[in-house]
Each structure stands twice: as C-alpha cells, then as structure tokens.
Amino acid sequence: MSLLEVEGLYASYGPVEALHGIDFEVDEGQTVAILGPNGAGKTTTLRAICGMVDTEGSVSFDGESIAGKATEDIARRGIAHVPEGRGIFPTLSVDENLRLGAHVRKKGDDVADDVARCRRWFPRLEERSAQTAGSLSGGEQQMLAIARAVMMRPRLLLLDEPSLGLAPILTRELFRVLREIAEEQSTTMLVVEQNASLVLEFADYAHVLEAGQIALSGDAAQLSEDDAIKRSYLAY
Ligand code: ATP
DSSP states (O other): OOSEEEEEEEEEETTEEEEEEEEEEEOTTOEEEEEOOTTSSHHHHHHHHTTOSEEEEEEEETTEEOTTOOHHHHHHTTEEEEOTTOOOOTTSBHHHHHHHHGGGSOTTSOHHHHHHHHHHHOHHHHHTTTSBGGGSOHHHHHHHHHHHHHHTOOSEEEEEOTTTTOOHHHHHHHHHHHHHHHHHTTOEEEEEOSOHHHHHHHOSEEEEEETTEEEEEEEHHHHTTOHHHHHHHSOO
C-alpha cells in the first residue's frame, strides 16, 4: 500500500473540469514532483488532495479514503499544504507563525525542539524571529510558510511552487534543505514546481501533467534525460 493513492481523480471549478481522471501514488518516504505547463492542473491536483475543490474519484491516505473530507480533517491526518503565494499570518511574528504550525499536532510533542530545528534549516528566520511576518521579503515569507508546514510534522508535505519569488541561489538552498527535512524527518513530499531541472534533481519520481491528464511519468533521473522533457521543460 502506498501512503497516498489517487485513482480516477476528476476536479472541477463549477462547469470547468480541470482534472480529467488522473491516477498516481506516492510511497512513504518518496519525493515526487509534478511538472507541466501553466494551466495543466498542477495546483488543482494539490487542492483536490486537500479537499479544496470539487472532486470525483478516489483519494486515499494511509489506507483511508479522504475524498470529500473537510480540509481541516485532512490536515489533522498529517497532510500539510503550502499553497502558491504563501499564506502566512502577516501581523504575527516569525516565531508565532512557526508555533502556530505546531497547533494541529497532538499535545505532548516538543514544539521548542522543532522550532530550534526549523531555525537550523532556515537561519534567516532565526535572524528575524521577532519581526512580523509581513515585514519579511517575499523569499523569506516563502521559507516561513514552508517552515510552518514542517512544524506540523506532516507525514505528507504538499508544496506548490516553492521556488516562486526566490532568487536562484535561494531556490537551490531551499531544495537542499527540503532534501535534509525529507531524510531527517522521513517526510514524504509531493512538489509542484516550474523549475524542472532543480526539482528533477531533488525528486525520486515525477509526473508530467498536461491539460488535466498525466502525459508522462518516471524516475526523476530518467525523465531529466528524456528528449521531450529536455525540449519542453529544461530549455535545451
Ligand atoms: P499554473 O502553473 O499556472 O499555476 P496549474 O498547472 O497549477 O497552472 P491550475 O491552477 O491547477 O493549473 O489550473 C487548471 C485549470 O483550472 C486551468 O484551466 C485554470 O484556468 C482552471 N482554474 C484554476 N482555478 C480556477 C478557479 N478558481 N475557477 C475556475 N477555473 C480555475
């Protein structure tokens, strides 16, 4: 059994069908990337897993169906979602935002240890721990949103365009940190990303989504050698 199993998943916004029956699985501990052009349905795939859009078909997490469940219930089961464009609390401090990330966890966990670990992974957040989140740069807000999701100690972390708004050097650093988090905390990750070359270096497996359907799937290393992928996504 895989940690996440998606079968025959359709998603729509009113009359607009954005996903036309997709199937994929994410194994425990795996890092999986979703690539594809604008409007292909990448964001919708993450939203569908989180119960944020109308769906048909089956989505199961850890062997239980989560299709049709409320977003809060899905989060409580251990799925953290970092949407495109962040979603932090701008008037709260960096530290307060981090601690809020821990609030869906069961009591008794050591939140202070996790804050310390997040500060090690994201040293810029430590420098700015007392500042309000709204005063951070775009890239720092992005890191805070990811760090806050990590504070949930999710079993599955869904990341939508984590590199959005980050300078290339910070993007590279972010994927290095994500790899460390995946390994240290055994966090399974599903990442939507436009920066195909970096995400294919980072991920174990990848799917290419085109017009609401999966056009191609494979080991990330193999896909990065695929001629069609190179032409369309790696700018060769
Ligand atoms: P991008 O890289 O531009 O974010 P994407 O692959 O994430 O693209 P989605 O945002 O999932 O694509 O959009 C898939 C389709 O659903 C598109 O045709 C889009 O226009 C449509 N869509 C997305 N959000 C809405 C909405 N709120 N209402 C109506 N249609 C929507």
